[in-house]
Amino acid sequence: MKYEIVCKTLDDTKKLAQKFAKLVTDGCFISLYGEIGAGKTAFVKLVAEALNVKEKVTSPTFVILNEYHSGILPVYHFDLYRLENEGVKTILDELREYSEGKNVTFVEWAEFSQDEIPFKHLRINVTYRNDDARTYSFEADDRDIIKVVEGLQKE
Numbered sequence: 490m491k492y493e494i495v496c497k498t499l500d501d502t503k504k505l506a507q508k509f510a511k512l513v514t515d516g517c518f519i520s521l522y523g524e525i526g527a528g529k530t531a532f533v534k535l536v537a538e539a540l541n542v543k544e545k546v547t548s549p550t551f552v553i554l555n556e557y558h559s560g561i562l563p564v565y566h567f568d569l570y571r572l573e574n575e576g577v578k579t580i581l582d583e584l585r586e587y588s589e590g591k592n593v594t595f596v597e598w599a600e601f602s603q604d605e606i607p608f609k610h611l612r613i614n615v616t617y618r619n620d621d622a623r624t625y626s627f628e629a630d631d632r633d634i635i636k637v638v639e640g641l642q643k644e
């Protein structure tokens with residue numbers, strides 16, 4: 490199941506994030522793909538805000554993980570860029586535990602795991618179009634997570 494949408498402005502991305510936040514209230518594990526500056530962290534920040542996270546959401550590039558507990562669900566935000574391939578393999582079991590809890594977990598640069606993530610997850614691919622326009626593409630195979638993608642499709 491796949492859903493793709495063009496967000497012409499950051500405000501469009503905000504609306505998408507608000508819709509997404511309403512669909513993940515049972516928890517979800519999300520891996521984000523896309524080049525540097527595509528809009529992965531921007532989306533996480535907007536979803537966290539839509540989940541009523543009060544703290545300022547910043548990129549975890551240098552700390553690997555940021556967590557936020559002031560919203561309606563715990564939000565965990567990983568950025569594995571600095572771990573690279575070998576490091577990512579060592580934390581896959583830890584990531585699996587996050588995927589089993591009732592929280593929303595985002596992982597940037599999960600492609601450093603080299604293989605497919607070995608547990609159920611939603612994939613978001615972000616591509617730069619021009620200026621402030623970005624394409625967000627959502628993909629899921631798992632039955633529970635497909636519901637989220639179907640929810641995005643509905644107006």
Ligand SMILES: Nc1ncnc2c1ncn2[C@@H]1O[C@H](COP(=O)(O)OP(=O)(O)OP(=O)(O)O)[C@@H](O)[C@H]1O
Pocket residue numbers: 496497498499500501502523524525526527528529530531532548550597620621622623
């Ligand atoms: N429509 C849009 N959607 C998302 N971000 C946008 C949009 N238009 C402009 N931007 C800007 O693009 C930038 C995206 O940067 P962001 O930090 O989210 O990238 P990233 O994919 O997380 O990169 P990195 O791999 O370095 O972590 C932000 O400054 C954001 O404000």
Ligand SMILES: [Mg+2]
Pocket residue numbers: 529530531548568597
């Ligand atoms: Mg980022």
